[in-house]
Structures are given as C-alpha cells and as structure tokens.
Amino acid sequence: MLRTNGSELEKEIARLREENSGLHEQIESLEESHAKYEAVVQAFDGFIYIWSPRYEIEFMNERLIERTGRTAVGEKCYRVLHELEHVCPWCVNERVFKGETVRWEVLSPKDDRWYSVVNTPLRHKDGSISKMAMIQDITERKRSEEEARKQNEFLHNVLESLPHPFYVINAHDYTVAMANSAARMSHSVESTTCYALTHGRDEPCNTLEHPCPLLEIKKTGKPVTVEHIHYDQNGDPRNVEVHAYPVFNSEGNVEQILEYGLDITDRKRVEADRERLIRQLETSNEDLKMFGWAVSHDLRSPLVTLRGFLPIVGRDALSGNIDRLQTSLSVMDRTAAKMENLLDDLKELSLVGSVEPPCQDVQLDEVAHEAVELLAGRIDEIGVEIEIDSNLPGLYGDRARLLQVLQNLIENAIKFRDPEGAPRIKIAARRQGSETVFYVKDNGIGIDLKDHEKIFGLFDRPDNHVEGTGFGLALVKRVVELHEGRVWVESAGHGHGSTFCFTWPKKCV
Numbered sequence: 001m002l003r004t005n006g007s008e009l010e011k012e013i014a015r016l017r018e019e020n021s022g023l024h025e026q027i028e029s030l031e032e033s034h035a036k037y038e039a040v041v042q043a044f045d046g047f048i049y050i051w052s053p054r055y056e057i058e059f060m061n062e063r064l065i066e067r068t069g070r071t072a073v074g075e076k077c078y079r080v081l082h083e084l085e086h087v088c089p090w091c092v093n094e095r096v097f098k099g100e101t102v103r104w105e106v107l108s109p110k111d112d113r114w115y116s117v118v119n120t121p122l123r124h125k126d127g128s129i130s131k132m133a134m135i136q137d138i139t140e141r142k143r144s145e146e147e148a149r150k151q152n153e154f155l156h157n158v159l160e161s162l163p164h165p166f167y168v169i170n171a172h173d174y175t176v177a178m179a180n181s182a183a184r185m186s187h188s189v190e191s192t193t194c195y196a197l198t199h200g201r202d203e204p205c206n207t208l209e210h211p212c213p214l215l216e217i218k219k220t221g222k223p224v225t226v227e228h229i230h231y232d233q234n235g236d237p238r239n240v241e242v243h244a245y246p247v248f249n250s251e252g253n254v255e256q257i258l259e260y261g262l263d264i265t266d267r268k269r270v271e272a273d274r275e276r277l278i279r280q281l282e283t284s285n286e287d288l289k290m291f292g293w294a295v296s297h298d299l300r301s302p303l304v305t306l307r308g309f310l311p312i313v314g315r316d317a318l319s320g321n322i323d324r325l326q327t328s329l330s331v332m333d334r335t336a337a338k339m340e341n342l343l344d345d346l347k348e349l350s351l352v353g354s355v356e357p358p359c360q361d362v363q364l365d366e367v368a369h370e371a372v373e374l375l376a377g378r379i380d381e382i383g384v385e386i387e388i389d390s391n392l393p394g395l396y397g398d399r400a401r402l403l404q405v406l407q408n409l410i411e412n413a414i415k416f417r418d419p420e421g422a423p424r425i426k427i428a429a430r431r432q433g434s435e436t437v438f439y440v441k442d443n444g445i446g447i448d449l450k451d452h453e454k455i456f457g458l459f460d461r462p463d464n465h466v467e468g469t470g471f472g473l474a475l476v477k478r479v480v481e482l483h484e485g486r487v488w489v490e491s492a493g494h495g496h497g498s499t500f501c502f503t504w505p506k507k508c509v
Helices: 004-041 062-068 077-082 138-160 194-199 214-219 265-298 302-319 324-350 363-375 374-383 399-415 472-482
Strands: 047-051 057-061 102-108 113-123 131-136 166-170 176-179 224-231 237-248 254-265 359-363 385-390 394-398 424-432 436-442 487-490 496-501
Touching: 047 062, 057 265, 113 138, 131 224, 176 194, 194 224, 214 224, 214 237, 214 254, 237 265, 302 324, 359 363, 359 399, 363 374, 363 385, 363 399, 374 399, 394 399, 399 424, 399 436, 399 472, 399 496, 472 487, 472 496
Parallel strands: 385 424
Antiparallel strands: 047 057, 047 131, 102 113, 113 131, 166 176, 166 254, 224 237, 237 254, 359 394, 424 436, 436 496, 487 496
C-alpha cells in the first residue's frame, strides 16, 4: 500500500515539476515581452499615457513625466497635460471608448506647441476599456510647413504680379504643371500641354521657326532662349522671346522646365521699321548715285547733241537753208523728247518706296489682263501671242506697283523679241520649295549668262540699239525688293528666250 502510494506521489511530484517548469517558461516569456514593450515605450520619441473613461491617468512614460515634472497617476489628464479645469474641447474620448482609433493634431494652450496625437482603445481582461495616447511634438514640422506655405504664397504673388506668362512644364509629357494668370487663356490649365496652350497645336514644336525649348534643354541640360509666335486670348499672333531653365531630379535628369515669355512684338515691329528705313536710306543713296549717273551720262549726251545743233540751226536760219533747218529741228525735238522720257523714268523710279503703299488683296490674273490691255496697241501691231494662266494665285500688296512690274516685263519681252519668229509671252506661276514664283516667259533673243545680273542695273541693256531708257527692269527690281521679294532671269543664252521670275511675300512694306 505504501509502495503504491509512493509511486503515485512520485508521479504527482514529476507532474508538478513539469508544470512548474512550464510556468517558469511562461514567466520568462512574459518578462521578455515586458522588456520588449518597455524598450519600445522608452525608445518612442514622444509621450505615452493611459487614462480611464473618467479622464484619470493610469500610466505615464518617462518622457511625459519629464515634461509635466511629476508622476501624475490618478490625476485628470486635462489638468496635467494642458492645465485646463475642464475636459479639452477637442477631446475624442467618446469615439475611442466606442472602439475607434483616432489620429489628429492639436495646439496645446500650455506651451503653445503642436502635437500629433494617436488615441486608441486599450481593452482589459475584465472587459473595461482605457484609452492610450501616443503623442509626438511636431512644432518644428508645423513651423516648417507654415514657412513653406508663406514662401509659396509669396512666390505665387510674385508670379501673379508678372505681366508676362510664366509656366512650369513637365518634361516627360509637355503638360503644364503650373501657370500664372498672364499665361492662362482659360480658368484651368490642368492636363493642358504647353504647345496647345501657347500655339493651339496638337503636337510639340519641331520647326526652325518654333524650336522646342524643352527638347533643346534635354539635349544640353542648359538654359535656352528662343523666339516663337504665340497667340493671345483674342487669337492674335504675338512675337515672344521664350526663356527656359531646367529643373533636375535626384538622378540628374530634367524633370521639369521653368519657362517665361517676353512679348517682343513691339520690339520686332520697331526693328522691322528700322530695317525698312535703312533699306529706304540705302535706296535713296542709290537713287542719288543713279541720278548723278543719269545727269552725267544719259542726260549729258542729249544736251551735247542739242548744243551741237544750235550753231547749225543759226547758220541755216541766216542762210535760208530751210530743208536742213527742218532736219536739224527734228533731231533736236527727238533729243529733247528723249531727255523728257529719261527725266520721267528717273522720277518714277525715285518715287518707288517714298510713299507707304496702299495694301490690298490683289487678283494677279486681273492685273495681268489690265497690263495687256494697256499695251494692246503694241501687241496688236506686232502680233504678239499672250497667254495668261487662269490659275494665278492672289497676292496682298500695292496693286498699282504690281501692275508696273507686269507691264514692264511684258514691254521688255516685246522689245527683245526675236525678229525672225512669232513672239509669244506667257504669264504664270509655279511652286518652288516653300515659295510661289511668278514669271513672264518669252521666246525672244535670250540673255547670255554673264548679263543675268547686269540687266537689272540702271541703263544696263544687252542691246543698246533697242528703244527705251533702260529704267524698266531697274524699276521692276526696286518694286519687288521693296515688297521683300526677289527678282531674277532664267535664260540658256542667245536665241533661247528668257523667263523673268519674281517672288512676292504676302505682306506690305
């Protein structure tokens, strides 16, 4: 019996030892967990405390004890933390004790500092609930945010005060991230690209006239300045000088660009006026040279002729030689008429560009027919065949000067016709690259290559025996160049006819 009881006792002792060992392990595990939680609480760079539904503090970590200057377990949280005599107006107890975790920020009246607060319910075994708070001082962050807000507000006011457009453009898709009011053509620029906003285009700029500053910056990584044509809120074109600067990301790639545009329309207009005045001055100087040449050369020759005939006329009058007197007077009359024509042509040439031309839309085929009508007598007399292209495009400029150009070119073709063949003249136009080239083509005597430039000079003619003063092609050149066009002749040489060509940009002088 004792043996049996002893055996059972040994088993019970063994069981108790085993349970005791398990309890030791649980205690050690709990102690280890407690140490971990204690380490977490101590490592937390902020305040931790727990309080009851009656607002009584149940736990404070060391940092909170240091802040308050005492261990305030059992005291009201609003007195300890904020030195208030009533529950804080921002308190979220009701929500937390219903099981909700609440995150919020508060400015404490105790020390006028900002805190980030996380309140969460803490459930006990008996079913009761306490509230745990984890608090971090975020005053410096809030001050930095406020400073950043003020700086952003200041920057916004500066950008809004700028009279010219300013943009921030995303480098990867050309979208406008920000634009000041001077740049906005509508109430919003969200999802708008820079090329749509400034040019009304559906694709990025990529031409010599509109080089893309973003592409240039991506290539070089450096600021660029280009000139563009932008459109204002009324849809009118404006000359804009675009300044663009790169904004790099942490990897050194262009993330955005800062861009602003200076309206230089007035400056460009002044520059154009200055260039026009310079050209007019150069033309005036050339006119003076031409006038001097005309006086010393072509006008001097008729005067010498007249002076030479005066003594002959006097002697014939005294001697009664009426036949020779009439012949001499006839020569003198033709010489005086030549002088008059020279003076009229010189005056006409000097007037080109001296008065602002009346610009208008001009139908070139109508002007061509009018020029032919003015020369109808010569054309019918000689039997010239005239062909006018029915598809001649319209122009914009001085209609009277354009009529002079066509009339002089037709007259020139008639003068230098091939006496052995039937004269033919064609008035037409052709596309040449980006330009429209107008031309008057004949089957006349042609022009040697060495004379292609010379013939547009004053008094320069390949054949001095042909009638006329030599002002016609000089007048054509002056009118065309005054409209910023070009004039030239195409001819394979003597016997191959000539084609006189000119361009006429669509704008007035």
